[in-house]
Amino acid sequence: MAGFEPIIGHSVALRLLGTLLARGSLAHALLFSGKAGLGKLTISRLLAMALNCDKRDLIGENKKGNEKFFPQRVPCKNCRNCRSIIAGNHPDVIVIDNKNKPIKIERVRSLIAALSMKVYGTGSKVAIVKAAHMLTLQAANALLKVLEEPPGNTIIILTAPHANDLLPTIVSRCQQIRFGSVNIETLANWLVGKVSGLDMEQARVLAAMADGRPAKALELANGGIAQRDRLLSMSGLDGKLTANKMDLISVLAWAAHMSASPETIDNRLSILETWLRDLVVASINPDLLINKDRSEDLIAMASKTDPEQLLDCFDAVCSARRQLEANANRRLALEVMAMRLTKLLQHGFNQP
Ligand SMILES: [Zn+2]
Structure with a gap:
């Protein structure tokens, strides 16, 4: 189904939602908290379908086995309502997804106006605010008013990495459902079937x-392994570059490569973090390596490296991440990180 990924993991959150739906005790405001990429938006849309599906009356018939009830029984994903929610054009389901950019008050005002209108179909109005931590203070305060006095037959779902990222007054009006990481083995199995x-x-x-x-x-x-190998090779972190090759020009070129496509920076930083973590782990317990396919390289490099230096490298990556999250100059933050890493590398495993 285009634009609608199947759900994997999250059985606790789904069971909780199923139980709340079956009992009719779902709050009018929900906060789905957890890291980006866990499927919070997908599950929000699934819930919107459950509330609007033509076959949602099954809710009443399935009260006994409600651990299986959501999402297996509801929604059908095939009726007119479900299909138009999947396609993103259902008149009663409004999604604000500002791609991690600040969500301004005008956007919230138009949401409030849309929520004040009569329900178009026979289900409920559902508003989903993705990355609600990006609401400006004004926008958050405007939204707070709706959360205090929600229009009837309306559910508002906010998603955010942590409840702490939102105004406490907003959090206190929401039923919070936490989403954790999916088990690695479950996720790996799913990936094998998918790719x-x-x-x-x-x-x-x-x-x-x-x-x-x-x-x-x-x-x-989609290219993750190749992307990892390319990044490690450019950075010299695979231990294959000699110190004299890591001149300033190559370091700056590497930083430019990283900053060129902002949407992949998070992935690239994750690659560096897991690699550095593996270098620390390699000499202690290779069974715990993440990059198992490169275990020989990792073990060989770890034997030549001082763990203190690796921790400094890790710190360089983490502080670049923090700066980027705080909207620092992207190129500059990555250049500083690249220079710090190179300096550390030149005193570590790249020594002839
Ligand atoms: Zn349906």
């Missing part, structure tokens, strides 16, 4: 690199 030509070992690497996030793992599977 042709992927073997289980590679799938485990990708699942771990994605930190148990299905959407992220899928994104990485």
Whole structure:
């Protein structure tokens, strides 16, 4: 189904939603918290379908076995309502997805106006605000008013990485449902079935690199292993570059390569983090490696490297991530990170 990924994992959250739906005790405002890429938006849309599906009356018939009830029984994903929610054009389901950019008050005002209108179909109005931590203060305060006095027959779902990222007054008005990482083995199995030509070992690497996030793992599977190898080779972190080759020009070229496509920076930083973590782990317990397909390289490099230096490298990556999250200059933050890493590498395993 285009634009609608199947759900994997999250059995606790789904069971809870199923129970709340079956009992009719779903709050009018929900907060789905958890890292990006776990499937919070997909499950929000699934819930919107459950509330609007033509066959939603099954809710009443299935009260006994409600652990199986959601999402298996409801919604059908095939009726007119379900299909138009999947296609993103259902008049009663409004999704605000500002691609991680600030969500301004005008957007919230138009949402409020849409919610004040009569329900078009026979189900409920559902508003989904993706990445609600990106609401500006004004926008958040405007939304708060709707959460305080919601229009009838309306469910508002907010998604965010952590409840702490939102105004406490907003959080206190929401029923919070937390989403955790999907188990690596479950995710790897799912990936193997989904991506042709992927073997289980590679799938485990990708699942771990994605930190148990299905959407992220899928994104990485499309060229993730090759992207990792290219990045490690450019950075010299695979130990194959000699110190004198890592001149300033190559370091800056590497930073430019990373900053060129902003949407992949998060992946690239994750690759560096898991690699550095593996270098620390390699000398202690190789069974715990994430990049298992490169275990020989990792063990050889780890034997030549001081763990203290690796921790400094890790710190360089983490502080670049923090700066980027705080909207620092992207290119500059990555250049500083690249220079710090190179300096550390030149004193570590690239020594002739
Ligand atoms: Zn349906």
